[in-house]
Amino acid sequence: MVDPAYPALRLHDSHAREKRPFSPLDPQNVRIYFCGPTVYDRAHLGNLRAMLCADVLVRLLRTLYPCVTYVRNVTDVDDKITARALENGEDISALTERTTEAFHEDLRALDILPPDIEPRATHHIGDMLDLIARLIANGHAYEAEGHVLFAVRNFPTYGALSGRSLDDMIAGARVEVAPYKRDPGDFVLWKPSTPEQPGWESPYGRGRPGWHIECSAMSHRYLGESFDIHGGGDDLLFPHHENERAQSLCCFPGSKFATHWLHVGMLLSNGEKMSKSLGNFHTIREALERSPAEPLRLLYLGAHYRSTLDFSWEKLEEARRTLDRLYRALERGNPQPDAAIPASVMDALCDDLNTPLAISTLHPLADAAMQGDQDAASGLLAAGKLLGLFTVSPADWFQSGVDASAIETLIEERLAARKSRDFARADAIRAELSASGITLEDGPSGTTWRKA
């Protein structure tokens, strides 16, 4: 049951195109599926956004409900993977293993909790073929020239999720229509593989799955015919999620598939979508080489998940300075662990995951904590933990990774200089440390230091 101490959760549903109360099919087990990465290269900052959004959502759901089953797939069969492996002269499985591990490493650094189940497409080819057979049997798919295609015209609500009509799309006419398609909108469930391409034996010959069927198969296997939330980047809304929905609903008539659709806005770089194809991306690793992980998390949380967010290094730096202040507040407020999450934060998060509003309510808590209010500090800490922040101690935030003894020695020397009113020498020491990224702070109880 929902903890009555918390407000009711409302989430924007892309299908309904409005905020709706979230009521799980089974409150004892909230089921959520997010589309994960295609593992052919290191993940970039754009890829991170949906993963981070899912992380915060799952953290919130776990505080509201007794059990959450979170599934996030890994797409390890795809023509981009095949092409990259060929390019690298690398075995496909070596490439996908290596890239998956790199992905995990990046997310761990961000303290993004792993999903409960992380199925790989290549481990579920049989499940996909089962669904495809069902679709052929019930007239929603057909074979043509070694392909199996989904017949969109046989599914009356095709387009309902993404809000577009087949006729409009065809008017766009940017789809290259394969001759074997009955309708230009039909999409591939199974396609033949050449001997060099990865492939599996099937009733339709040796081939490989189309992109969308894997998520239908894996969500069904682990979450059932109907589950609560299906999410991913906004760019997956069409065609990926539209097609998943069509397949799954046609496989399991009477089911609901996902009752809530959640789409995460794109990360921009100089006003344009960050993407591999535009080349305007930075990998997660690259960002982590320039900054600790938490500022990146705070930066993402500073914008609502559904709006676009224009990334810049300046904003990352600003987020780091904001964390400086919050950590300082924790340092002064001496928080107790396991305090209640402040209502202001829960209210904001339960209103369609309004993280920017939630974070804004952290500042008054920080102000109070700064003045020694322990309750405020405890609330601040609890709120931060829920958001995946404050994973280190203030001492580590300000001082880790630096040779403290060398700094202490210089502080002693400077103290002596100040006592003899040799301010020139004292300032020289300050400047020296400042040049190596250390800021000194003279307080009533002596001099302290921190990383700038």
Place this chain on the structure above:
RNA sequence: GGUCCGGUGGCAGAGUGGUGAUGUAGCGGACUGCAAAUCCGCGAAUGUGGGUUCGAUUCCCGCCCGGACCUCCA
């Protein structure tokens, strides 16, 4: 071309049919040997033209601008 989303202070970014959060930047001040941090104070915004309304930033329509999707994409 089709569909959709958005345009709020220098920047970032919420909310709201009734004198516009929060952060940051800027300015002034307190504190400091100087700093840093902290504290106090100040100025600063709802793209544009209509409509509905007693009243619109908020609702509706047009326009302009930006972005996303329609092809792989978180």
